[in-house]
Amino acid sequence: MTATENSAIAANLERIRERVRLAAGRAGRRTEDVTIVAVSKTFPFEAIRAAYDAGLRHFGENRVQEWESKQPRVADLDATWHLIGHLQGNKARRAAGLFNRVDSVDSLPIVQKLDSALATDPTGERREVKAEERSKQLQILIEVRLSDEATKSGAAESDLPAITEGVAKLVHLRLLGLMTIPPFLDHPEKVRPYFSKLRELRDDLARRLGRPLPVLSMGMSHDFDVAIEEGATEIRVGTALFGERAAQA
């Protein structure tokens, strides 16, 4: 990373913050209530450091393996590391150890695998949870699939109650809210109904659980303005911050 690339990231962040400020203002919301999650997939660890230096503290990666190779280079940074990509069962144990947050939980088997990864020591023996460890619970969001694009991951709306009740029984996981990736539509205004739908689902679930679910992770580079107007508390921003990505292998 050159100094020019670093200052490009800082300048991009200024533009993003301005969009956040305007969108929050239109909705009568506070800027501080919207967290920017920097999506660093495909970019080198230096880009994460540059974004951190510019002030960001939340980062999203979509592949366990890619993050495994970058993580040692940024392990000194005090940030929250989110997994935002589809998680396969055979990687749940590694993911549980490498991330603070899994934003892409989409099934009961994944919920159970994450919990048991945290409940067992490396020898595979189940051990008791001490009170002080409960604060180290893995935070999760349930990813909801709101369109019927077969290519999309995420839980169906009808699976939400069962997954939520499953999580509620587990001591190592803490459900904070919902995430969605709507279809890519050229006009962000057309995506609005997906965002408002996610908010409604979140409100219903919170009522059912009898406790708040504070996080709504929705909105990406081209549509986060609309997502903020519809209540997003976290936006996941890659391209607008780091620039265009090379295609992922």
Ligand SMILES: *Cc1c(COP(=O)(O)O)cnc(C)c1O
């Ligand atoms: C890549 C990715 C993003 C960021 O997309 P941009 O359009 O580059 O901002 C957000 N969320 C998820 C789940 C992603 O995989």
